[in-house]
Amino acid sequence: MPFQLTREERRIVVKIVTVYSLFGGLWIYLSDSVLGWLVRDPDIITRIATYKGLLFIAVTAALLYFLIGRYLIERKNLEKHIRLVEFAMARISDAFYLIDADGTFLDVNDAACRMRGYRREEFLAKRVSDIDPDFPPEAWAPHWDELKRSGSLTFEAVHSCKNGQAIDVEVTANYFRYMDTEYNCAVVRDISERKAAERELKQSEKELRSLMDLMPVGIAWSNNKGNIEYANHNFVEKFGYTLADVPTVEEWFLKAYPDASYREKLTSVWFASISEFHASGTEVPSFDVKVTCRDGSVRDMIINTLISHNRTLVIFTDVTERETLREELIKKQKLESIGLLAGGIAHDFNNILTAILGNISYAGLLIDKDHKAASLLLQAEKGAKRAAELAHQLLTFARGGEPITSSVAVARIIEDSLELVLHGSNVRSRVEIEDGVQNIKADSGQISQVFNNLIINAVQAMPDGGIISIRVSNFRIGQINNPYAVPVGAYVRIILDDEGRGIPSENLKNIFDPYFTTKSGGSGLGLASVQSIISKHGGHISVSSSIGSGTTFEILLPTSTEPAGEEVPSAGTALSGMAVEFGAGASLLVMDDEEMIREMASAMLEELGYRVTSCASGEEAVELYKVNYEAGTPFSAAIMDLTIPGGMGGRDAARAILDFDPGAQLIVSSGYSNDPIMSDYRHYGFAAVVVKPYGVAEIANVLSSLISSGKSAE
Incomplete structure (x- = not known):
């Protein structure tokens, strides 16, 4: 094989020859010219020429020594540097590949051999496509063009080993040219453990999310940029918001707390607590909040905040039912207080009223109906009856006992109440009674009181007139999807609608509370007694209303299979x-x-x-x-x-x-x-x-x- 010099070696040889030629030519030309100008004697010229030749040899020898010595020193240093690089490359833990433009391995270090299980000569006989399935021969050219454009690429890949095992690696490829030849110097790091840890972490995160989706509390977390990254199933189900609805904490606050003053108060306290945590590590306290859901309903929540690794995790515990039960307990305690009062005075008060009402009605028997005192007695009887009704309302709250029930036709009671209350008013009624409506098991006096109160309220809500609509139908509550707090069974359902102004939302939850009233001169016992009576009959009452849309009461009362009894004449008939x-x-x-x-x-x-x-x-x-x-x-x-x-x-x-x-x-x-x-x-x-x-x-x-x-x- 002919001797070949590298480009660098040729450059050095040319440099030496050029210097030598220039120096020799100048020496001969200049020395001969000077010698011919100074000396004329041929013998002397010959002798001087001899000395000049010897001097030329000495000088050029020295020059060659200097140039060749410098070259040898540089070569020695270069070889030393190369050996150092080779030594270092042999000992680094990452694999090193030197690859040409065709994807052929030109050189690899010991770590590459250990990582893949190949001997060096085996490795150098392969191409990149042999160990990386992501780079088949047809994909290598586009990859090489991209590497040339960017100069460096870092990516993850899966490389195959001699034993067939696949390992995860991180590749940093670097493009360079050397002596008109293109190369790729790639550093390859084994990241199998990291990828395994990542897969395990992802699996753990998946299991954690599955577990959190099963938890009976709402959970959401956000990153330090305020982006909500996760919300569990309970969060979405409870509030109705998905991550698309509330992608950021800011958007969550705007939708969950639409009242600006409430939102400002809550956010200032919450963010201040988070700042205190970052400053001193003080635990973020829990907060009682009212969250507005997507459907407009409001739920009572306790929020607990945890901060870790640049993430803020918030746990929402729904205490709506607890708050409702607490309010019901307070209401029950109020009712019990009234019950104790009513029970304490009932006997004596009704005894007094019995004497008053009895004597008035007796007096009505003793005088002619045209007597002057007859109308006075009638008014006195009405006043005594109003007092008796008030006492009766109070007694509906008393503990113990049940209504004096019989089989009652609810349609008859409704018609009587409408006739009594609507007489002389500008309010009309529309009654729809389903064919075959069953009788109810009820205290007719108490149920009359219920409808009297509801119809009176409806009339008062429509001062300019309107229509009261009452629909009566049979209704059965099954075992599944029972939204009512009553046992499974047959009921009569009464729905009463008015066209009034509606009830403000802040008052709606209090309308059944004893003594709660918005009417001037109202006692606040009407609807409270209605709820108490319905409850004691084993029934259910609910209300829905909005401003400008009127009010709707829904009543369920247990049915009776017995025929309705005869109506008892009123006391006024006797007079x-x-x-x-x-x-x-x-x-x-x-x-x-x-x-x-x-x-x-x-x-x-x-x-x-x-x-x-x-x-x-x-x-x-x-x-x-x-x-x-x-x-x-x-x-x-x-x-x-x-x-x-x-x-x-x-x-x-x-x-x-x-x-x-x-x-x-x-x-x-x-x-x-x-x-x-x-x-x-x-x-x-x-x-x-x-x-x-x-x-x-x-x-x-x-x-x-x-x-x-x-x-x-x-």
């Missing part, structure tokens, strides 16, 4: 000549601890034709009844006060009487109408019930029905 079957000498026993009630009842019943015997205690009643029974002149009926302070009441007295006269017609009477005995009087042996306060109509109808039929009356 206008109501036809009643008078006593015709039938004997009655009246037992009441209040003397004024005994006197009123005795006088009223005697006016109706009954013979009346009265007493103040259960013990006396049992004794009187027994004496008359054994004498063969038993009482036709006995009216017995349920509660006698410090003595035998109606319950124990009835038990004693029924022991010797199982057919006794006993009527229980009480001002404490929510006592269990009043709602289930037959179970305790009573044939009928009359609630205090009562007047002529109530007591006359009960007695007439009971005595004339000889059996129990409703």
Whole structure:
């Protein structure tokens, strides 16, 4: 093989020859010219020429020594540097590839051989496409062009080893030219452990996200730029917002807290707590917030904030139900307080009202209907009834007892309430009753009170007139998807709509609270008693409203399979000549601890034709009844006060009487109408019930029905 010099070696040889030629030529020309000008003797010229030649040889030898020595020193230094580089390349942990423009390996270091498992000569017999499947021969040219344009590329790849194993690597490729030849000097680092750790981290993160999606709290985290990177399933389900809706913390605050003043107050406190954490490591406290969801609803939340690795994680714990229960507990405590008050005054207050109302209705029997006092008595009776209604409303909150229920046609009650309340008003009604609507099991008086209150409220909400729409239908609640807090079963559903101004959202949640009212002169007991009555009937009531769109009440009441009972005439009918079957000498026993009630009842019943015997205690009643029974002149009926302070009441007295006269017609009477005995009087042996306060109509109808039929009356 002919001897070949490298380009650098040729450059050095040319440099030496050029210097030598210039120096030799100048020496010969200049020395001969000077010598010919100074010396004329040929012998001397010959001798000088000899010395000049020797000097030339010495000088050129010295020059050659200098030039060649310099070249050798540079070469030695270069070789030393090359050996140093080779030594270093052999010992670095990263692989080193020297690759030509065709993708052929020109040189590799020991680390490359160890990493791939090839011997050096095996490695140098391969191309890049042999170890990197991402660079087949057809892909190498575009890659090389890109490398030439950029000068350097860093990328991740998967390289194959001699044993078939694939390893993850990070490649830094560097393009350069040397002596008109293009090269790629690539440094390759084994990142298998890092990639394995990344895969494990991604798997852990995936499992963590799956776990967080199962958690019953909302979780979201953001980076230090304020971008929300993750929100779990509960967050999206609870609030309705996806990451597309709230991509940033700023956007979240704008949508979740639309009230500007509330948002400003919350953000200032929250961001101040985060700044305090960064400054001193103080834990960010939890906050109670109200979050506005995408559908407009508001949920009570406790937010806890955790900060780590430039990320802020927020946990949202939904306490809406807890807050609702807390509010319900407060409301229940209020109702219990009212109940204690009502229970405490009910007996005495209704006894007083019984004397007042009874005497007024009795007085109405004694005078002609055209008498001047008749209208005054009528007004007095109305006032006494209003007082009785207020007492009855208070009693709906009292603890214990159930309504005095029977099978009732709800349509009849609604029609009566509409006729009573809408009379003389500019409000019209539209009633839709589904065919075959079942009766309800209810206390007709209390349910009348419910519809009276609701219709009165609707009329007051429409001062300029309007329409009250009432829809009545059968409704069944199944086991699945039951949004109502009532048992599964059959109900009658009543929906009442008005066209009023609507109820502000801040008032809507309080309208069933006792004493809450926005009306001048209102007692705040109307809707509270409505809710209490519906609840005690095992039903459900809810309300929806918005400003300008009116108000809708939805009521569910349990159905009854029994036919509806007959309507009981009102007390006012007696004052206008109501036809009643008078006593015709039938004997009655009246037992009441209040003397004024005994006197009123005795006088009223005697006016109706009954013979009346009265007493103040259960013990006396049992004794009187027994004496008359054994004498063969038993009482036709006995009216017995349920509660006698410090003595035998109606319950124990009835038990004693029924022991010797199982057919006794006993009527229980009480001002404490929510006592269990009043709602289930037959179970305790009573044939009928009359609630205090009562007047002529109530007591006359009960007695007439009971005595004339000889059996129990409703």
